Amino acid sequence: xxxxxxxxxxxxxxxxxxxxxxxxxxxxxxxxxxxxxxxxxxxxxxxxxxxxxxxxxxxxxxxxxxxxxxxxxxxxxxxxxxxxxxxxxxxxxxxxxxxxxxxxxxxxxxxxxxxxxxxxxxxxxxxxxxxxxxxxxxxxxxxxxxx
Numbered sequence: 001x002x003x004x005x006x007x008x009x010x011x012x013x014x015x016x017x018x019x020x021x022x023x024x025x026x027x028x029x030x031x032x033x034x035x036x037x038x039x040x041x042x043x044x045x046x047x048x049x050x051x052x053x054x055x056x057x058x059x060x061x062x063x064x065x066x067x068x069x070x071x072x073x074x075x076x077x078x079x080x081x082x083x084x085x086x087x088x089x090x091x092x093x094x095x096x097x098x099x100x101x102x103x104x105x106x107x108x109x110x111x112x113x114x115x116x117x118x119x120x121x122x123x124x125x126x127x128x129x130x131x132x133x134x135x136x137x138x139x140x141x142x143x144x145x146x147x
Contacts, residue, residue, distance in 0.1 A: 006081050013077040020069035024062045031058030 035055025042048040 009077045009080045012080075013073045016073040016076075017070050020066045020073070023069075024066035027062035027065070028059050031055050031062065034058070 032055065035051055035058075038051030038054065039048050042051055
């Protein structure tokens with residue numbers, strides 16, 4: 001039942017996002033047409049520049065509205081399915097080892113100093129017996145034209 005509910009909510013979210021995208025597209029088209037008309041009726045360069053700025057503002061507002069709708073649709077899906085925020089297995093369990101910045105589980109490497117990046121040894125074998133062949137498809141016994 002949960003899988004069906006999740007699929008249904010995902011379909012609802014996709015449809016709502018499609019509607020928001022279509023609405024944003026119409027708003028962008030309206031802004032473009034209105035911007036062209038305003039620029040065509042402008043009497044001087046400053047009015048033309050103002051018309052262009054207004055057009056860009058309208059386009060950005062439409063895009064922001066679409067993104068806000070997508071976030072709201074995702075939140076509605078999570079509320080409807082009762083799903084928690086997704087955590088990738090590499091992030092550790094939610095709430096385990098979290099610090100004041102809201103990080104996930106502590107890394108498995110051991111001691112970590114704030115502000116210091118992780119370094120890996122240089123020149124470690126990649127696991128192939130012939131490292132030069134690992135990145136070169138022309139090396140080796142392919143039995144074909146590359147010998």
